[in-house]
Amino acid sequence: MFTAGKGVRLLAVLAVATTVLAACSNDGDDGGGSAANSGPRELKLWHYEGPTSAMGVAWAEAIKEFQSSHPNVTVKFEEQSFEQIQKTAPMVLNSDDAPDLMEYNKGNATAGLLSKQGLLTDMTEEVTKRGWDRLLSENLQTTCKYDQRGIMGGDKWFGVPNYAEYIMVFYNKDMFAQQGLSVPTSFDQLVSAMDKFRQAGVTPLSVSGSEYAAHQILYQLALTKADRGWVDRYQRYTGKVDFHDSVWTYAANTFVEWVQKGYIDKQSTSITAEDMGTAFISGKFPMMISGSWWFGRLQKEITGFKWGSFLWPAQMSAASGGNIWVIPQGSKNKDLAYDFINITMQKQNQNLLGNNGGVPVAADPGAVTDAQSKELIENFNTLAGRDGLAFYPDWPAPGYYDVLVAATQKLINGSASPDQVLDEIAKPYEENLANLGG
Incomplete structure (x- = not known):
C-alpha cells in the first residue's frame, strides 16, 4: 500500500x-x-x-x-x-x-x-x-x-x-452469474464485462477517488502497455521518462473513457478507500480493483454472496514485497x-x-x-514468476501520493484534460529528479 x-x-x-x-x-x-x-x-x-x-x-x-x-x-x-x-x-x-x-x-x-x-x-x-x-x-x-x-x-x-502484495480484480460471482459472465482472461474481456454491467444499469467498479485506488487504476491502465524498461525508468530513474509517451497517454485517455462510459462513478472523487471496500463488501458493485491487503477482510466480512479474485489481465501489475x-x-x-x-x-x-x-x-x-x-498466493507467484511486479505509482517522489490523488480526481470530475493532468504529474517528478542530480 x-x-x-x-x-x-x-x-x-x-x-x-x-x-x-x-x-x-x-x-x-x-x-x-x-x-x-x-x-x-x-x-x-x-x-x-x-x-x-x-x-x-x-x-x-x-x-x-x-x-x-x-x-x-x-x-x-x-x-x-x-x-x-x-x-x-x-x-x-x-x-x-x-x-x-x-x-x-x-x-x-x-x-x-x-x-x-x-x-x-x-x-x-x-x-x-x-x-x-x-x-x-x-x-x-x-x-x-x-x-x-x-x-x-x-x-x-x-x-x-x-x-x-499485489493489485488484482475482486469480483462478485453472483453478479457475474446474473449477467452470464465468466472470469475475464484478457483486457478486452474485462472491458466487455463492464459494458454488460452498464447495459444492465450497474456501475461496474467500486472506486475511491479521495485516496489511492483511482490513481492505482490509472497506473494499471498504463501497465497494459508497459514493459520492464518503462517501469524501471519511472520507478528507479534508470532513464528518461516522458509523461506524454504512448503509455501514459493511453492510460489517461482510457481512464477518462471509463468515467464517460460509466465504469467509474463521477461521484467517486469523494469516496474513501474504506467506503470503496465496504460498498463492495455489501454487494453494491460487481468489481473492485485493489490490493491483496483487502483479502483477509473480505474473507471474514462477505457473507451475502460468493466472491473471488483474478489477476489484472496484463503482463504486469502494481505489486511488490x-x-x-x-x-x-x-x-x-x-x-x-x-x-x-x-x-x-x-x-x-x-x-x-x-x-x-x-x-x-x-x-x-x-x-x-x-x-x-x-x-491468492498462487496468483502472486504467477505474477512474480513472469517478472510482473511493477511497484506502485506514488513511489518515485516525495509527496507524489497527494499529487496523484489530486490529478486523478480531475480526470474523474473533468476539471482538467488528460494532457493537463499528465503535465501536472510530470512537474514534481522532474523536480525531484533534478534535486537528485538527474
Whole structure:
C-alpha cells in the first residue's frame, strides 16, 4: 500500500501494553539471545494493520511469542493509521516519541527518503546474519534496499517485509452469474464485462477517488502497455521518462473513457478507500480493483454472496514485497526489534499469515490449507514468476501520493484534460529528479 499503499485506513489509536510474568524456554528460532535475558525493558511497536487482517492476526501472535521468549520485556503496541505514519514519520522519527520498530511504506518517496535523511537503521549486517536475505527472492528485495540517494534497488538494507502484495480484480460471482459472465482472461474481456454491467444499469467498479485506488487504476491502465524498461525508468530513474509517451497517454485517455462510459462513478472523487471496500463488501458493485491487503477482510466480512479474485489481465501489475519493518536510527532497543522481526519471518507465523488471507514470503506451501488463500498466493507467484511486479505509482517522489490523488480526481470530475493532468504529474517528478542530480 498502501500501498501507500495504503490498505485499510484505521482512524483509532490503540495502545496495548502487556508484561508476561512467566518465561517460556527459548528455542533459538526467534533470535532472542541476550536480549531475552536482560533486565526490564520495553519494545515500542507501531503498525497500521487491522486486527482481523492477515498481518494483524499474524503479528498479534508474534507479540505473544515474543513475550514468551522475552519475559522481562514489555511490548507497547500502538496501532496507527496508514495516513498518520505516512504524513508524520519524518517529524516523529526525529523526536523522543519514535518507536523502536514500525511498519512503513516502501519506495523512494517513503522509506527511501527516510534512509537518505539518516532516520532509518542500516540493517544489512543483521539481515545477512539472520538469513532474511535468503528468504526473500530478488524481486522482493528491491524495495528493501536503497542507495545513498534513497532510490530503491540499492545495496543497503533499510527494511524487511514478511509478506507480499499485489493489485488484482475482486469480483462478485453472483453478479457475474446474473449477467452470464465468466472470469475475464484478457483486457478486452474485462472491458466487455463492464459494458454488460452498464447495459444492465450497474456501475461496474467500486472506486475511491479521495485516496489511492483511482490513481492505482490509472497506473494499471498504463501497465497494459508497459514493459520492464518503462517501469524501471519511472520507478528507479534508470532513464528518461516522458509523461506524454504512448503509455501514459493511453492510460489517461482510457481512464477518462471509463468515467464517460460509466465504469467509474463521477461521484467517486469523494469516496474513501474504506467506503470503496465496504460498498463492495455489501454487494453494491460487481468489481473492485485493489490490493491483496483487502483479502483477509473480505474473507471474514462477505457473507451475502460468493466472491473471488483474478489477476489484472496484463503482463504486469502494481505489486511488490509488502510494507516493511523499519528500525528508527534513534531506537535504543534495536536488538529487541530484530528479534521481533525474526519471529514474523519464521514458518509458523508465515503459515498463519497465509491461512488468514495474506501473501507470505517464507511459508510452508503445504501448510496453507484455505482454498481461497492458496489461489491468492498462487496468483502472486504467477505474477512474480513472469517478472510482473511493477511497484506502485506514488513511489518515485516525495509527496507524489497527494499529487496523484489530486490529478486523478480531475480526470474523474473533468476539471482538467488528460494532457493537463499528465503535465501536472510530470512537474514534481522532474523536480525531484533534478534535486537528485538527474
